[in-house]
Amino acid sequence: MIKTTGRIAEKLITFFFDAKNSWLVASVFLLIALSTILLALSNTDETYQYDVGDIALSEIRVPHDIHFVKEAETERLRERAVSSVPVVFDRDTTILTERLQITDALFRAIVSTHNQHSPVDGDDMFQLKTFKARFPQYRAYSDQMLLSFIEYESTNELRQLISRIIINVYDNKETYILESAYENPLNIDNKNIVVRLMSNTGEPDKIPAAIDNLHTVDEMKKRVYGISRSIVPGMPVRTINSIALFITSIMKADTFFNEEETKRRLYEADSNVKPAMGILKKGQIIVREGDAVTLEALERIKILNKFAEEANIAYVTGVFLAQLVFMFVLILFLTGDNRLVIPDKKFSIILFSIMSIFMVYTFFIPRDTGIVFAFLLPIPFVTMLLSTLYNVFLAMTMSFHLVFFTAMIHDGNFNTIFIAFMCALLGVFVNRNVQRRSDFLLGGLYIGVVNSAVVIALMLMQEVSLSMVFKSVQIAMLSGVVNSILVIGIFPLYENLFGLTTKFKLLELSDLNSDIFKKMLLEAPGTYHHSLIVSNLAEAACRDIKADPLLARVGAFFHDIGKIENAGVYIENKVTDPLAKKLSPAAYSRLIISHTEKGVALAQKFGLPESVIDFIREHHGESTMTYFYHKALETVTNVEDSHVNKSDFQYPGPKPRTKESAVVMLADSIEAASRSMHEPTRAKLRGLVRKIIYNKLNEGEFEHTDLSMADLNSIEESFLVILNGVYHTRIEYPEALEVERLEAERKKNENET
Numbered sequence: 001m002i003k004t005t006g007r008i009a010e011k012l013i014t015f016f017f018d019a020k021n022s023w024l025v026a027s028v029f030l031l032i033a034l035s036t037i038l039l040a041l042s043n044t045d046e047t048y049q050y051d052v053g054d055i056a057l058s059e060i061r062v063p064h065d066i067h068f069v070k071e072a073e074t075e076r077l078r079e080r081a082v083s084s085v086p087v088v089f090d091r092d093t094t095i096l097t098e099r100l101q102i103t104d105a106l107f108r109a110i111v112s113t114h115n116q117h118s119p120v121d122g123d124d125m126f127q128l129k130t131f132k133a134r135f136p137q138y139r140a141y142s143d144q145m146l147l148s149f150i151e152y153e154s155t156n157e158l159r160q161l162i163s164r165i166i167i168n169v170y171d172n173k174e175t176y177i178l179e180s181a182y183e184n185p186l187n188i189d190n191k192n193i194v195v196r197l198m199s200n201t202g203e204p205d206k207i208p209a210a211i212d213n214l215h216t217v218d219e220m221k222k223r224v225y226g227i228s229r230s231i232v233p234g235m236p237v238r239t240i241n242s243i244a245l246f247i248t249s250i251m252k253a254d255t256f257f258n259e260e261e262t263k264r265r266l267y268e269a270d271s272n273v274k275p276a277m278g279i280l281k282k283g284q285i286i287v288r289e290g291d292a293v294t295l296e297a298l299e300r301i302k303i304l305n306k307f308a309e310e311a312n313i314a315y316v317t318g319v320f321l322a323q324l325v326f327m328f329v330l331i332l333f334l335t336g337d338n339r340l341v342i343p344d345k346k347f348s349i350i351l352f353s354i355m356s357i358f359m360v361y362t363f364f365i366p367r368d369t370g371i372v373f374a375f376l377l378p379i380p381f382v383t384m385l386l387s388t389l390y391n392v393f394l395a396m397t398m399s400f401h402l403v404f405f406t407a408m409i410h411d412g413n414f415n416t417i418f419i420a421f422m423c424a425l426l427g428v429f430v431n432r433n434v435q436r437r438s439d440f441l442l443g444g445l446y447i448g449v450v451n452s453a454v455v456i457a458l459m460l461m462q463e464v465s466l467s468m469v470f471k472s473v474q475i476a477m478l479s480g481v482v483n484s485i486l487v488i489g490i491f492p493l494y495e496n497l498f499g500l501t502t503k504f505k506l507l508e509l510s511d512l513n514s515d516i517f518k519k520m521l522l523e524a525p526g527t528y529h530h531s532l533i534v535s536n537l538a539e540a541a542c543r544d545i546k547a548d549p550l551l552a553r554v555g556a557f558f559h560d561i562g563k564i565e566n567a568g569v570y571i572e573n574k575v576t577d578p579l580a581k582k583l584s585p586a587a588y589s590r591l592i593i594s595h596t597e598k599g600v601a602l603a604q605k606f607g608l609p610e611s612v613i614d615f616i617r618e619h620h621g622e623s624t625m626t627y628f629y630h631k632a633l634e635t636v637t638n639v640e641d642s643h644v645n646k647s648d649f650q651y652p653g654p655k656p657r658t659k660e661s662a663v664v665m666l667a668d669s670i671e672a673a674s675r676s677m678h679e680p681t682r683a684k685l686r687g688l689v690r691k692i693i694y695n696k697l698n699e700g701e702f703e704h705t706d707l708s709m710a711d712l713n714s715i716e717e718s719f720l721v722i723l724n725g726v727y728h729t730r731i732e733y734p735e736a737l738e739v740e741r742l743e744a745e746r747k748k749n750e751n752e753t
Contacts, residue, residue: 024347027351031359035323047308051293051298062282067278077276085188085269089195092256096254099247106149131150145246176213178214178216178217178256178257180216182214193209225241280300286304347390355382377423384443385487389494395427399427430443440484440485449477501611527564535554537670537722540721555611603616614661619656622651624649656705689716
């Protein structure tokens with residue numbers, strides 16, 4: 001796949017940068033540009049420029065259903081969705097665990113002091129000093145607080161009470177401690193929050209809360225005494241103060257604003273809001289002509305303009321790209337290894353002129369004509385003209401672009417697409433075997449009949465009235481005839497203006513009553529007879545290998561017209577010129593070889609097309625005149641210091657470049673060789689034909705053609721059929737004197753009896 005794509009890309013790049021293809025590239029892009037402009041003008045929506053209070057210059061209607069987003073309402077929905085998103089805070093549950101661990105460590109130290117150092121004479125100051133000496137980390141705490149904890153009767157009970165108060169402070173669903181006050185940095189108009197309990201395991205629990213539940217560390221320090229008092233109301237004030245002092249000294253924020261998560265939820269809420277949609281129905285009147293433009297009407301006009309601008313850009317881009325792809329395919333098809341046309345200036349101008357005339361004409365045809373719209377277009381004319389001027393394959397390829405353009409300009413109407421396709425297809429194939437210009441008219445009648453059947457079928461499916469069916473059938477019939485008349489009238493214009501070799505031109509050239517053939521018959525009768533046989537051989541062979549038999553026949557007629565001058569030096573004309581006997585082999589060879597140059601000059605003088613002149617140039621290829629070369633070699637052996645160049649005895653070429661030219665080369669050689677055979681038989685003729693074919697093949701004369709071995713076998717069989725007919729065994733008729741003698745003897749015998 002990659003290699004194939006690379007080859008195609010390389011082929012396109014080579015083609016576009018080849019100066020020989022500049023005309024075709026230019027015409028292709030001009031066609032794309034013209035088609036895109038016409039389709040844009042035809043199908044894009046109009047825009048309007050008004051302000052509130054302006055008078056409408058024309059009635060403004062909605063061209064088709066337009067679904068639009070109600071921006072203001074959608075924005076309100078977004079604001080509502082965003083405002084309902086709670087602000088996210090994270091509570092660090094390890095803060096509570098750490099506070100409890102600090103408390104447990106303190107009271108373990110107190111218990112250890114109690115166990116090892118009892119108070120002296122009821123004075124607890126000794127224990128306090130011992131405690132601080134043993135545990136210097138607690139020297140920051142006040143002596144009053146530590147002494148109240150040491151003096152308390154049940155150290156374990158006190159520890160539990162303090163832990164209970166700490167849990168109440170940090171594990172309260174109505175109280176969350178912040179380092180500093182929440183200032184709403186995202187400007188969220190929502191008093192609700194959600195607190196995620198962050199832990200080292202599992203997904204965090206989510207607790208709904210309110211902004212009022214958030215408190216700073218300083219605020220909570222002020223509330224600790226009250227919380228402690230509410231939990232242990234009967235405890236001495238001195239002890240409660242110490243508890244509050246201890247808890248505030250180890251107090252730390254456990255809740256933090258999660259800005260990133262909050263933004264994520266805001267974005268998600270905003271993204272999940274479905275736009276509020278409105279609709280303007282096709283045909284809906286926005287403002288009438290002469291009315292003042294109101295604010296509501298202006299809003300709708302803005303919607304129309306916005307939709308039109310977006311749709312127009314997308315439409316034009318899509319149309320341009322679609323045609324660009326199509327044209328690339330066309331270029332690959334037309335200029336492949338077996339190219340069907342030569343992308344020269346002439347072809348480019350013809351293709352551009354025909355297609356551009358069709359597109360411009362189609363643009364101006366009214367689109368409200370219904371099912372008969374496609375019949376008003378010259379689609380069959382274009383495909384009939386291209387198939388006759390060039391070939392069926394080119395016409396078929398361009399018919400797809402015709403159907404595309406027609407479908408796009410008529411909004412993709414099914415009836416139009418179907419009828420356009422049928423018209424294009426019929427135009428391509430209806431005149432494949434046309435022999436006379438009047439056959440175009442018969443082809444037009446065929447198109448009209450088939451189109452009538454198509455119209456009847458489509459209208460029956462749509463339950464149209466009989467009167468409308470009858471009217472449409474008339475238009476369908478008339479369309480076929482008119483298109484054929486257009487071809488008859490315009491075809492000769494292209495044929496003569498651009499010098500194209502069409503089948504009609506070839507038929508005219510095949511007239512043996514023309515002056516050049518009359519001259520050949522009188523001055524070179526042997527060459528004339530030779531050309532007739534070669535034409536029969538070539539025509540039959542080309543028909544068998546699916547080449548152009550008419551082109552081969554005409555090429556064979558003209559291939560030896562250069563022999564009209566100095567006809568007497570050629571063997572088929574009995575060599576009546578005494579000059580021939582005086583020439584050396586090299587000079588005689590040059591004289592004979594010159595008949596190709598003379599033939600080209602004569603053909604150009606008579607205005608023959610290049611495709612026919614190519615037969616004159618190529619029918620000998622680069623072959624060597626073996627007879628004269630052999631004579632020259634024999635002569636040089638008897639003459640000292642003589643030199644023979646083989647190139648002096650070779651035709652200058654070029655070698656055949658088409659199947660038809662190669663077939664004429666073979667027919668020319670075989671017909672000439674067969675004349676020298678003594679008592680030709682089927683076996684001898686087969687051997688001769690096969691020998692000449694394989695000699696030409698081995699000499700590389702067919703290297704520029706696409707002849708296959710199967711083609712060469714078919715050519716051999718075709719030649720044998722013709723040659724066996726020419727050299728068939730005839731009955732030997734008796735002389736007149738012998739007949740008279742036999743009659744006299746018969747009468748004598750009758751008298752005697």
